[in-house]
Amino acid sequence: MRSLYILFTERIMFVAATLLTVFSVALGALRMMNAIDVLYSVVLVSLAASVILWILYVLHRTHFFDLIDSIQFAAFSFLLFISLVAYNNPFGVREMWALFVIYLLVISFYQSQKMFLVWSGACFFAYGFIVFSELRMMLDVSTKEQMVILALYRASLMIGGMLLAFLVFSYSKKLKMSVQVQQAKKERKQLYRMVHALVPVVERKTQTSRDEIETMHVLMKSMLRALRSDVEEWELRMIVLLHYVSRIKWPDYFFDKEGKLTDFEYQMVKEHCFFAKEFLPDEPAYRRIIDALSFHHERVDGTGYPHCLTGDKIPLLSQVLGIAECYIALVSPRSYRGMVEAQDALSEIRLTQGTAFAEDVIEALAETISMGSAHNSHEQSLPSKVGLHPLKSG
Structure with missing residues (x-):
């Protein structure tokens, strides 16, 4: 099914081409009856415009625009049209060069740098050709000084027009980027609110405290600073929040279960890794968040999940997310053990260097703990992997 835009464009072209053709024929008949010289140029221009519109209409009807960039072709057609009008100058307007400035302003609103450079260059070339043709016709009636002054005047007008169009292009591009940034921020806030609305449900379901969200955030932020990572604040907050809320996918009885999980239950536990992928839109802005959640149970020796x-x-x-989860799980009290001290938890994590975690990530955790950034004294019930030891499950 063809898009409504193409169908609407075809109808506009058909109507415009038909009206121009009728107009050209009428002017041609009037010119033949009255022999008015000025009508000759007007007829030529209107005929040229109608021919261009008929060509565009046929190309649309034959699906030619499915193969090329219709905007580029439209830019070419518009430039060809104003070049014909400026060259023939049927109305004898002295400042016909203004058409080229209008053309530059029009293409500047497309906000494509490549398109602007290509067609502004083509526009300048067409304008130069017309000015050169005009100067040649003035050779016999003007002095060299007059021609030089006229050439400089026309060149300065066109250069000024190009600068004006470039300013419009730059401003419109910045305005578009600003609007896109504001829309992206608004979308992120809406997504964050949607996820955050699930926090009370997860608290009741898992019998844990939402304090873990802030604890995880502080811990990861300090580690990422030590690793000199360029993760943005909104990304980190979304990662931590999604990690906490992802437990909503687990059945209620998981949180009361003691002992080892069955293979089927273990597969269900793995499903929370895909919560971000299922919840967030598949866009580049969210790629790092989705990857962080998807692979935070991978191990450097290839024995992790879901992709080894x-x-x-x-x-x-x-x-960083995986090691922060492990650390918080170790230093939090469990029904089957008390709270592990921070240095003891770090020592246990160091034993997994080269198997579960990379050396630089472990050292970043150690630096964070030594600086006192890690939370290790708040009493709360935080599930690691349900029914499994945080470091011995793989």
């Missing part, structure tokens, strides 16, 4: 990635193939954010 190894070494540097695991994103840094995933490693």
Whole structure:
């Protein structure tokens, strides 16, 4: 099914081409009856315009625009039309050069740098050709000084027009980017509110505290600073929030279960890795968040899940999230054990260097703990992997 835009464009072209053709024929008949010289140029221009519109209409009807960029072709057709009008100058307007400035302003609103450079160059060439033709006709009636002054005057007008169009292009591009940034921020806030609305449900379901969200955020932020990562604040907050809320996918009885999970239950546990992928739109802005959640249970020796990635193939954010989850699970009290001290938890994590976590990630955690940035004293019930030891499940 063809788009409504193309169908609407075809109808406009058909009506415009028909009216121009009728107009050209009428003017041609009037010119033949009255022999008015000025009508000759007007007829030529209107005929040329109608021919261009008929060509565009036929190309649309034959689906030619499915193969090329219709905007580029429209820019070419518009330039050809104003060049014909400026060259023939049927109305004898002295400042016909203004048509080219209008053309530059029109293409500047498309906000495509490549398109602007290509067609502004073509426009300048067409304008130069017309000015050169005009100067040639003035050779016999003007002095060299007059011609030089006229050439400089026309060139300065066109250069000024190009600068004006460039300013419009730059401003409109910045305005578009500003609007896009504001829309992206608004979308992120809406998504964050939607996810955050699930926090009370997860608290009741898992019998845990939402304090873990802030604890995880502080811990990961300090580690990422030590690793000199350029993760943005909104990304980090979304990662931590999604990680906490992803537990909503687990059945209620998981949180009361003691002992080892069955294979089927273990597969269900793995499903929370895909919560971000299922919830967030598949756009570049959210790619790091989705990857961080998807791979935070991967291990550097390839024994993790869900894809058994190894070494540097695991994103840094995933490693930081995984080790932060492990650390918080170790230092939080459980029904089957008391709270582990921070240094004891770090010592246990160090034993997994080269198997679960990379050395630089472990050292970033150690630096964070030594600086006192890690939360290790708030009493809360935080599930690691349900029914499993945080470091011995793979």
